Amino acid sequence: MGIFNFLVSKTIMHIPAPIVSIFAKSYIAGPTLYDAVKVTHDLNKKGMMATIDVLGEFISTKEEAIFYKNECIKILDVIAKEGLDANLSLKPTQMGLNLDKEFAFENIKEIVAHAKELNNFVRIDMEDTPCTDDTLEFFRRLREEFPGHVGTVLQAYLRRTPKDIENLSDGLLNFRLCKGIYNEPRKLAYKDPYIVNQNYIYSLEKLFQKKAYVGIATHDEKLVFEALRLIEKYGLKREEYEFQMLLGVDEELRNIIVSGGHRLRVYVPFGKDWLPYSRRRLKENPNIARHALKQFLGM
Template identity: 65%
Template sequence: MLNNIFNFVTSNIIDYIPEQIIDFFSRKYIAGPSLSDAIKATIDLNSKGIMSTIDVLGESVVNEDQTIFFRNECIKVLETIKKESLNANLSLKPTQMGLVINKALCYENIRKIVKRAKELDNFVRIDMENSPYTTDTLKMYRLLREEFPGHVGTVLQAYLRRTVDDIERLSDKPLNIRLCKGIYIEPYKIAYKNPQLINENYIYCLEKLFSKKAYVGIATHDEKLIFHAMRLIEKYNLKTNDYEFQMLMGIGDELRDFILSKKHRLRIYVPYGKEWLSYVRRRLKENPNIIMTALGIK
């Protein structure tokens, strides 16, 4: 009960906590301000048999010059991965590439990044943001998948009511999907609110994706979902290279070790950059237990 009260209160005051305090809790969950920090973190993960996806923090860009900066930074990430021979790929956000400004601008920025990823034999994950951008993100994914098959994927969120239908709509071609619960605050008509129902829909969507022979990044820190995922992996007789588990940096180390002990592939999300504040606030809202852990309360 005390834990539930703490989580409720913390989630509602995160936006009012000073930046300096948020910074204290962020250090374990962000590689650092520069690409070199992300590379260092990735080298460490690779040495433990863990893959990474590197993310340049920043979203909701409203200036075209900023989108060019982020586009070039993403290309630099891909080129550095190649140069350093890392087991890593790239994640990016459409609003970082200009979706708020102009859809055509956003698409062309992402296309240039994915084109470079193909040249470097790598992969780009187009992250999913909140519901105003879902349809446009999936449209861009569909177009890029057609032009650069095998080099681009996107994200579906189990708490959205539309996700099961999106799987059906997208399954006319090979799918590469990161499946997560979803973190943005959405209205009832768009998203499920009951945690148990969200979990049930996650399992339902995961099985539907497996039945469509999709490659799935099973993105969760929920041990119940990981249990059911492993059950479905066995049911569908999937090979190690048919899927992967995905987790956030700095969260669930014991669960991470358990996944590895079962010989499953694991990828860790490695964010870096100066635009870290909104990312950390969102993660703390999703999981206030991070604060309790950092304070040594649990």
């Protein structure tokens, strides 16, 4: 890791919000849903899909959870009204997981049921490890009632991921596979980037073997190469997988993937509570800060 990346990763959680915003604005569609709609329209014109997410973390009341539930339902309605090629992502803690597990489940179930009515899809995002078991349980319960309308996320840095794939293989599999960004203890997560990549490839192949639909979520071209190799190996059709990338990250690679004839979905977050999300993303990928600084200085 270069000195710039090291400094960003070590200090980003303490940098004042106005400075973080300089680096983070390319990650966020804007403060409102209609900012996300505009970005999604632009992506669709370029042959790319989107998943829209309203930002907001660390809720402390059920009233806040209900607010975010209603926001998610509104997002699905607007996607339908605007004719967007997009779906919805949500976080279980935003729905109240840390307050009341069954309350959170019922909130998510209501959203997924609405997605089914609109012939759309909900991705239940994965958060830190205290949420992993509950998130996978929610997916297991909902996929039985709403097959094809709900999926969740697996993280390649977690040691448990291959076993989770096996444990969930008794039903329909739909996952976003990513590396993972939370700071987890070594007993739970691999720390060596090489091993994380190897576990990503191993998990992806296991998912393909089990006929899972996978959102291949990575900006690492080494993993894109390995994914393309496996897609060819298993003879997958275009509609049997997709690539996924974050808004504002490596647009050149994004365009290369799409021009190669593959489907690609861009994560489009919006909202006023952008700071925690932006700090995590910049900590994960300090090169974004480098790129933004060059643009800011006109270099």
